Amino acid sequence: MKSARIVSAGHYVPERVVTNFDLEKMMETSDEWIRERTGIVERHWVKEGETVSGLAFEASKIALERAGLTAQDIDFIVFATMMSDYEFPGGGCFLQERLEIPGVPALDVRNQCSGFIYGLSVADQFIKTGMYKTILLVGSEIQSTSLDLTTRGRDMAVLFGDGAGAVVIVADDDQKRGVLTTHLHADGKYSKKLWAEWPSVVHHPRLTPEMLETDRIYPQMEGRYVFKHAVTRFPEVIHEALDAAGVTIGEVDLVIPHQANLRITEAVAQRLGIGMDKMYSNIQKYGNTTAATIPICLSEAWAEGRIKDGDLLALAAFGSGFTWASALVRW
Numbered sequence: 454m455k456s457a458r459i460v461s462a463g464h465y466v467p468e469r470v471v472t473n474f475d476l477e478k479m480m481e482t483s484d485e486w487i488r489e490r491t492g493i494v495e496r497h498w499v500k501e502g503e504t505v506s507g508l509a510f511e512a513s514k515i516a517l518e519r520a521g522l523t524a525q526d527i528d529f530i531v532f533a534t535m536m537s538d539y540e541f542p543g544g545g546c547f548l549q550e551r552l553e554i555p556g557v558p559a560l561d562v563r564n565q566c567s568g569f570i571y572g573l574s575v576a577d578q579f580i581k582t583g584m585y586k587t588i589l590l591v592g593s594e595i596q597s598t599s600l601d602l603t604t605r606g607r608d609m610a611v612l613f614g615d616g617a618g619a620v621v622i623v624a625d626d627d628q629k630r631g632v633l634t635t636h637l638h639a640d641g642k643y644s645k646k647l648w649a650e651w652p653s654v655v656h657h658p659r660l661t662p663e664m665l666e667t668d669r670i671y672p673q674m675e676g677r678y679v680f681k682h683a684v685t686r687f688p689e690v691i692h693e694a695l696d697a698a699g700v701t702i703g704e705v706d707l708v709i710p711h712q713a714n715l716r717i718t719e720a721v722a723q724r725l726g727i728g729m730d731k732m733y734s735n736i737q738k739y740g741n742t743t744a745a746t747i748p749i750c751l752s753e754a755w756a757e758g759r760i761k762d763g764d765l766l767a768l769a770a771f772g773s774g775f776t777w778a779s780a781l782v783r784w
């Protein structure tokens with residue numbers, strides 16, 4: 454059986470930088486509140502006209518170049534995103550068109566912050582069965598255009614950023630490298646703790662002018678509730694992966710958690726009994742880019758030399774659904 458090996462990563466964020474001080478001009482918030490509660494200093498937001506598939510394309514080009522491959526080498530696209538460019542079709546098709554590889558299948562994975570690891574697990578299964586040999590897995594998000602940028606929406610608006618990360622995964626004969634194990638979970642009874650209600654097919658029509666006047670067209674979150682579940686689920690699902698692979702946390706070289714909040718990452722490190730030097734964090738620069746956080750981290754950590762050949766990585770995510778997931782990867 455083949456092993457799914459990540460051979461490269463790339464990332465791209467929009468040029469426009471939005472600092473906490475910029476947000477102070479839009480809503481009642483402060484740099485101090487945001488840094489203290491979340492660790493975020495700035496994030497990148499798109500300008501008019503930029504698209505989820507466009508960010509994904511830029512990240513994919515870098516990942517392919519670093520892998521020494523071209524788009525023509527890809528035989529499957531897995532596209533993790535909450536938001537497509539349009540209502541439908543999914544972003545994977547728009548990315549495929551940009552890559553100019555007609556006929557290559559494009560699967561959209563819509564599992565919010567856990568989307569990248571869900572996608573990694575899908576890619577892993579397809580490689581193991583021998584169905585595909587070279588898979589492009591992308592996490593790409595534009596959050597900024599969905600946020601309520603007034604004081605009413607400040608609890609959500611300060612958290613999120615836009616960006617994309619991509620990895621190239623190839624079928625490899627070395628069973629000791631690549632994706633060692635993946636673990637996926639969901640519990641739909643918490644769906645409405647972090648969700649966007651409108652527009653909705655429940656209503657006829659799906660969107661009315663009256664709806665636009667309410668806060669129900671914006672994402673809603675019970676922040677403390679999400680926080681409490683996240684700090685439990687992250688260590689739990691990481692331990693599940695360690696147990697499945699028969700390794701200890703001491704053998705892990707780097708934990709790459711979904712970047713939800715620096716305070717969550719710190720609490721997870723404490724519960725795992727490891728120092729922050731073993732937890733990768735770049736939320737300070739990007740905020741929470743949902744499905745894109747983990748591939749952006751992989752790309753940055755690899756470029757910085759924080760990830761070296763043979764390193765053991767633990768990836769973990771928690772997000773809306775609730776969904777949560779982990780993976781162990783031997784780089």
Ligand code: ACO
Nearest residue numbers: 482486490565566607608611676677679680713714772773
């Ligand atoms: N600026 C200033 N004040 C604010 C802001 C803001 N941006 N947002 C909320 N406040 C106020 C609140 O109104 C409240 O005021 P009050 O006491 O007068 O009522 C006060 O600050 C405290 O609000 P809390 O919500 O209790 O603040 P908390 O300490 O819980 O921090 C936070 C909020 C940062 C959102 C935290 O709950 C959190 O990180 N939760 C997890 C969030 C998360 O990770 N979400 C993403 C999940 S992943 C995904 O799938 C998208």
